[in-house]
Amino acid sequence: MSDELLLAQARRAEGRHKIGMILILCGAIAALAGATEWIPTAPTDKHLWQICAAVAAVTIAAGLALRLTARVPAEAKRGRVAMMRAEQSQAKRQVAYLLMPLSLCLMLPGVVGATSRVAGGATIEHTELFTVICFIAFLLAFALLIAGRGLDRWAASVLNDELGRELRAKALQLGYAILLPGLAALFVVGLVNRDLAVELTPVLAALGVGGPALRLYRLERAAGAGAIEA
Amino acid sequence: MTSPRLGNRIRLAREETGLTQAELALRVGVSRKTINTVENAVFTPSTTLALSIARAFERPVEALFFLIEPEG
Numbered sequence: 001m002s003d004e005l006l007l008a009q010a011r012r013a014e015g016r017h018k019i020g021m022i023l024i025l026c027g028a029i030a031a032l033a034g035a036t037e038w039i040p041t042a043p044t045d046k047h048l049w050q051i052c053a054a055v056a057a058v059t060i061a062a063g064l065a066l067r068l069t070a071r072v073p074a075e076a077k078r079g080r081v082a083m084m085r086a087e088q089s090q091a092k093r094q095v096a097y098l099l100m101p102l103s104l105c106l107m108l109p110g111v112v113g114a115t116s117r118v119a120g121g122a123t124i125e126h127t128e129l130f131t132v133i134c135f136i137a138f139l140l141a142f143a144l145l146i147a148g149r150g151l152d153r154w155a156a157s158v159l160n161d162e163l164g165r166e167l168r169a170k171a172l173q174l175g176y177a178i179l180l181p182g183l184a185a186l187f188v189v190g191l192v193n194r195d196l197a198v199e200l201t202p203v204l205a206a207l208g209v210g211g212p213a214l215r216l217y218r219l220e221r222a223a224g225a226g227a228i229e230a
Numbered sequence: 231m232t233s234p235r236l237g238n239r240i241r242l243a244r245e246e247t248g249l250t251q252a253e254l255a256l257r258v259g260v261s262r263k264t265i266n267t268v269e270n271a272v273f274t275p276s277t278t279l280a281l282s283i284a285r286a287f288e289r290p291v292e293a294l295f296f297l298i299e300p301e302g
Contacts, residue, residue: 079256080252080256083252083262087261087262157260158255158260158261159261161261161264162260162264162275162276162279163260163261163263163264163273164264166273220263223266223267223273224263224266
């Protein structure tokens with residue numbers, strides 16, 4: 001089988017894998033939305049959780065079916081084809097690194113608003129709880145992606161090679177350099193104004209993940225062009 | 231005092247053997263980006279990677295890598 005044919009087959013299987021993963025994530029979000037209906041401040045319509053649960057069950061089942069039935073040919077997991085696939089995946093990851101800070105910025109107003117209200121003594125609304133949980137889940141997922149977790153074994157040798165590890169280490173160094181002084185500053189602010197410190201916590205967390213994501217994007221782009229930062 | 235930098239003759243060796251960066255990357259088991267950055271002396275490889283690259287060309291590591299002493 002030619003490399004082009006193998007690549008096309010692998011791309012189709014990867015497409016099914018991705019759609020499956022998106023469906024599973026949608027199902028998880030629906031399940032989460034249903035679960036937040038159980039908290040005391042949720043609206044009185046207690047049947048909404050049943051709709052959410054049904055949507056979650058259907059989408060998760062469809063997602064699992066797609067993922068389990070998509071098979072990448074074994075020949076596409078080694079040699080030149082594996083390298084080509086890994087480089088294509090690297091290009092997509094670069095776009096993801098760029099989109100991470102953007103998505104965190106979009107969620108941040110809602111999270112800061114919720115934090116601010118709760119810090120002011122109000123009880124958290126179910127919609128706010130949903131936003132906050134999504135924000136935390138995205139933060140953790142982004143941090144894992146930046147750290148190079150979740151790579152397939154065939155791609156790891158290319159994407160997680162010596163240069164890849166070095167670039168990730170540099171990006172994570174920036175996260176450390178943001179979070180450590182930021183936490184120290186928050187601690188001091190908290191001694192003077194506790195509410196402000198609580199409100200600023202999600203901003204610091206977003207900076208601690210978004211900063212390294214942008215740095216990794218720049219470093220990988222520079223490495224591709226043959227001019228990495230010193 | 232400035233430390234010496236690592237220079238290399240990978241491009242020359244590739245041209246002599248007719249290998250592309252991608253083919254060399256495949257032989258060594260790293261990404262093309264890694265080969266590119268090592269070749270352009272913007273990334274200093276570990277001893278393991280330097281030896282792997284030398285092995286891919288069937289040459290001693292000193293034939294491919296050398297130290298550039300700082301001027302002055």
